[in-house]
Amino acid sequence: MVPRFWRKIKYRYDVVGSYCENCGSYYYPKREICPRCRRRSKLRDEKFPDEGIILSYTVVNSRIIAMIGLNNGAKTLAEVCADKVEIGMKVKKAFRRYGEEGEAGIIYYGTKFVPI
């Protein structure tokens, strides 16, 4: 399990996604081929905006999980740290702990969002 999370650190911690220089589309999570441009893809990593709005959300296992629309048009699914949220609420990213593999196991960190 270690390598899987190690590989994703850059993308999980900093909301780094893909930008296609050929068509101007943003993708999150990172892609290795642009679905529109196919062989003409010119993808590069790009740090995405820190802010967005809640497009929709649910409460599951006492956590708020929301679909966030980032300011560049890409979407990301993440936990929101708040008591109550609503559709349209502005949020910004925050570095948070997601879980761990048992008491002595690896701790998973990632991006969550908090209300602005």
Next chain:
Amino acid sequence: MKVAVVGVGCTEFGELWDKSFRSIFLEAGIEALNDCGIEGKEIGAIYVGNMSGGKFIDQEHIAALIADHAGLAEFGIPAVRVENADASGGSAFRQAFMAVASGMHDVVIAAGVEKVTDSVDPMGVLSTSIDQEWERFVGANLPALYAIIARLHMHKFGTTEEDLARIAVKNHKNAVHNPKAQFRKEIKVEDVLSSEFVAEPLKVLDCAPLSDGASAVILANENIARKLCDTPVFVEACTQASDYLALQCRKDLLTMRAVSKASRDAYRIAKIGPEQIDVAEVHDSFTIAELLAYEDLGFAKKGEGAKLIREGEVEIGGKIPVNPSGGLKACGHAVGATGIRQIVELVLQLRGEAGKRQVDAEKALALNVGGTGATAVVTILSR
């Protein structure tokens, strides 16, 4: 080559504690063979829909196991397992259909089987159909993603929790007359609304159960079909489409693009429109999924799905009865068996053998969906 379904079989769906994986498959398979009066040796190939034998019962190599236990390994009949999450059954049916349509085989069996109650966390296994690295990691499971869709549909189109509850109520009402159904009892809108939240706004009674069960159908080319049975049911189209696996990658969260594409293709091939479908079995793993199906299959305009349930159009006796079997919600959701179970129901409907839940139908449509819609299989059948 025209392809027909000539035999159908299905076990009861539910918590089948006293039956094993291999025995439920056999039960459905034998019923299908008996239905068309063949022995089994005539079969050219076996296609088995199964989502997760590995996780549910720690058994892989499912197809070989099934060929063996059915006594068909004796004749060396090739068997293959087809996996597409909870669209495994529909996908197995499509593989079987293509095998006969191409002329490769004359008679084949398409089956689906799942044993979930022997697992400690069936919903966890079902949630392996979503993106583990980007959806599950952040705390979402399958109901959570459908809940996000449901909340947005309500926000954008004014669909209400009562509308969704009415879908569960309808499906329970239909299941009362289905001897194979898991929940043969009626429920009320208030029961749904007062049941516990699974993932807000979806409640326990908005969700299909996870069930044990198996189903099987025999397909044959037209010439053989006419010899084997008096009432062959023809496959007019069987199409499949894919969408992005993770919800966040889809432009429109409220359209299952795979469903709309597969159904458009199916209508084109069958040379009919959605208004000519007399009965449908759709993938109501969650009530919101059935509502989206109304819209994405073209029974209602986008955003107007709730009207069909409010006005009773999807009830037996309505304009387009949906899920006369009780659907996944009340007949049960035996994951990999569901897509074939839908075909079994529609064949019974088209033959006029559906008893008290009979709909007067000439054309029928089945929609089997994997996960949150990254796979959709649409089948159109006719009398």
